[in-house]
Amino acid sequence: MFPGLRRNKKQAQKPSPGVPEEPQFGVSSEGEQVPEAASAAELAALEQSLPAAIDTSKPLLTVTGVERSFPVGGQQLHVLKGIDMSLYPLQLVMLKGRSGSGKTTLLNLIGGLDQPNRGEIRFKEHLFHQCGDDERTYIRRKEIGFIFQSFALMPLLSAWENVELSLRMAGVPRAQWKPRVTHCLELVGLVRRMHHRPFELSGGEQQRVAIAKAIAHKPSLLLADEPTAELDSQMGAQVMNVFRDIIRTERMTICMTTHDPTIMEVADRVFEMVDGKFINA
Numbered sequence: 213m214f215p216g217l218r219r220n221k222k223q224a225q226k227p228s229p230g231v232p233e234e235p236q237f238g239v240s241s242e243g244e245q246v247p248e249a250a251s252a253a254e255l256a257a258l259e260q261s262l263p264a265a266i267d268t269s270k271p272l273l274t275v276t277g278v279e280r281s282f283p284v285g286g287q288q289l290h291v292l293k294g295i296d297m298s299l300y301p302l303q304l305v306m307l308k309g310r311s312g313s314g315k316t317t318l319l320n321l322i323g324g325l326d327q328p329n330r331g332e333i334r335f336k337e338h339l340f341h342q343c344g345d346d347e348r349t350y351i352r353r354k355e356i357g358f359i360f361q362s363f364a365l366m367p368l369l370s371a372w373e374n375v376e377l378s379l380r381m382a383g384v385p386r387a388q389w390k391p392r393v394t395h396c397l398e399l400v401g402l403v404r405r406m407h408h409r410p411f412e413l414s415g416g417e418q419q420r421v422a423i424a425k426a427i428a429h430k431p432s433l434l435l436a437d438e439p440t441a442e443l444d445s446q447m448g449a450q451v452m453n454v455f456r457d458i459i460r461t462e463r464m465t466i467c468m469t470t471h472d473p474t475i476m477e478v479a480d481r482v483f484e485m486v487d488g489k490f491i492n493a
């Protein structure tokens with residue numbers, strides 16, 4: 213459905229340690245590309261390279277009875293009116309809904325950027341609704357990645373430096389920066405643009421740098437607010453391909469908002485929000 217991202221030569225020859233390789237493709241008698249069967253040794257190596265097994269039956273994040281209102285003009289504006297949802301490991305989850313329905317407000321709560329007036333948000337063993345600002349900031353830096361519609365890159369830094377910055381912010385030891393930045397830029401297909409600054413990149417390339425930056429510190433949850441809204445359909449499709457690769461190789465859960473029905477086709481789960489409530493939860 214979506215055009216595949218072309219992997220560059222370096223990626224094809226040198227998979228990064230700990231990351232399973234893409235399947236190799238051969239040609240069938242009908243001329244179609246088909247995966248070649250992996251040898252027993254390759255399968256064993258692949259198994260060894262996979263991160264520790266993740267229990268996909270246990271939610272990564274649980275939202276229970278969450279309400280959020282804001283004081284506006286002396287009155288309370290009730291934006292979220294009782295949200296229940298669970299995000300499971302390795303899922304691609306999408307939030308859809310009309311403008312103003314409350315999607316970004318919910319994403320901010322899930323990401324620990326804001327707190328609910330009522331209800332509970334449990335992320336792994338952390339109770340976000342009870343944590344103070346400092347604790348939530350610490351958890352965010354270690355465990356959560358954010359991608360915004362407007363890319364949010366540092367304009368004077370190169371692609372490489374932008375990705376490196378997030379490792380520095382997360383307190384990752386300096387010795388790990390080079391291999392991790394290289395790996396993340398390879399994953400989004402941008403190694404050859406590593407020295408470019410944001411204004412020297414296309415919109416789709418900037419968004420892919422933003423993705424590399426958001427996943428560099430290996431979060432278990434990646435949140436994206438309309439990550440394809442500024443992109444044409446082909447670039448949007450590339451971003452979704454990258455998201456699928458990230459879930460498979462980096463073992464993350466992705467939760468994103470979108471208005472685009474084509475994009476929603478690749479979701480594992482779609483929650484539809486109407487006026488601060490889910491109608492299909």
Ligand SMILES: Nc1ncnc2c1ncn2[C@@H]1O[C@H](COP(=O)(O)OP(=O)(O)OP(=O)(O)O)[C@@H](O)[C@H]1O
Nearest residue numbers: 282284289291309310311312313314315316317318
């Ligand atoms: N800090 C705030 N103070 C007051 N009102 C707010 C605040 N944050 C959000 N709102 C209001 O909450 C409602 C929902 O906003 P939100 O940004 O969550 O919607 P959305 O579904 O993400 O919309 P869009 O698709 O346009 O981004 C809006 O009416 C908005 O004005």
